[in-house]
Amino acid sequence: MSKTKPPRETIFHTERDWGNLPPLPRKFYLQPTVAVARELLGRVLIHHQPLGLTAGLIVETEAYLANDPGCHAYRGRTPRNDPMFGEPGSIYVYQIYGVHYCLNLVTQPEGVPEAVLIRALEPLAGLELMRRRRGRTLLKDLCSGPAKLTGALGIDLTHNRGDATRPPLWVASDARRDGEVAAGRRIGLGSHQGAQAPLRFVLAANPFLSRRLRD
DNA sequence: CACTCGATGTTCT
DNA sequence: GAACATCGAGTGG
Numbered sequence: 001m002s003k004t005k006p007p008r009e010t011i012f013h014t015e016r017d018w019g020n021l022p023p024l025p026r027k028f029y030l031q032p033t034v035a036v037a038r039e040l041l042g043r044v045l046i047h048h049q050p051l052g053l054t055a056g057l058i059v060e061t062e063a064y065l066a067n068d069p070g071c072h073a074y075r076g077r078t079p080r081n082d083p084m085f086g087e088p089g090s091i092y093v094y095q096i097y098g099v100h101y102c103l104n105l106v107t108q109p110e111g112v113p114e115a116v117l118i119r120a121l122e123p124l125a126g127l128e129l130m131r132r133r134r135g136r137t138l139l140k141d142l143c144s145g146p147a148k149l150t151g152a153l154g155i156d157l158t159h160n161r162g163d164a165t166r167p168p169l170w171v172a173s174d175a176r177r178d179g180e181v182a183a184g185r186r187i188g189l190g191s192h193q194g195a196q197a198p199l200r201f202v203l204a205a206n207p208f209l210s211r212r213l214r215d
Numbered sequence: 216c217a218c219t220c221g222a223t224g225t226t227c228t
Numbered sequence: 229g230a231a232c233a234t235c236g237a238g239t240g241g
Contacts, residue, residue: 016232062232064232070232071232072227072232075227075228076228078227079226079237080225080226080227094226094232095224095225095226096225096226096231096232096233096234097223097224097225097231097234098223098224098225098226098231099223099224099225099233099234100223100233100234102233104232111229117232119232145233145234146232146233147232147234148233148234151234186232187232188231188232188233189232190230190231210233212232
């Protein structure tokens with residue numbers, strides 16, 4: 001009669017020296033945005049602050065393209081989306097519904113507003129700090145959503161225009177967990193053109209996704 | 216467990 | 229007025 005069994009604590013051991021993992025280089029973010037979204041899966045996002053180090057395995061991403069009605073920059077440059085026009089590998093954080101923050105990594109050359117939204121992490125390191133920030137104890141509740149993970153890692157608007165190819169906030173280049181990648185439609189978009197496009201990517205069957213892949 | 220609903224407060228149309 | 233979300237409360241299987 002067992003229900004769903006609780007997720008494993010971690011894939012990697014938390015004792016690993018996460019703070020010294022070298023970052024992905026800028027040229028990684030110059031690949032086609034869809035390729036970046038897929039290649040980020042299974043890699044480790046790290047935030048190393050004085051308060052402590054937090055890190056998680058990227059298990060869910062979404063691609064946002066320049067000619068894409070779902071993209072913040074689709075109707076042109078505004079104060080909010082301006083960081084999307086920055087150099088590849090830079091950071092775009094936006095506030096949603098006035099209360100939460102979402103992290104994007106900019107792809108493409110300067111002036112081309114494309115980015116990958118990081119939608120969910122499997123918590124790896126700094127779990128107690130994450131629990132404190134989130135006010136939750138269950139591992140599953142720490143980073144299983146775009147605004148949950150920014151809360152858990154302590155990411156906000158001050159990170160805008162930052163450089164994700166070096167500390168304090170970066171994606172590691174050498175640690176990667178392989179797994180089957182599945183694609184589906186993006187979350188939360190209206191019914192406009194583009195809402196049906198398979199631009200959401202997940203590590204299949206991972207227990208830390210923001211939502212199951214539907215259809 | 217699955218689904219619904221309302222409230223939250225900023226940015227842009 | 230809607231939007232790349234989350235939480236808690238409520239209902240129902």
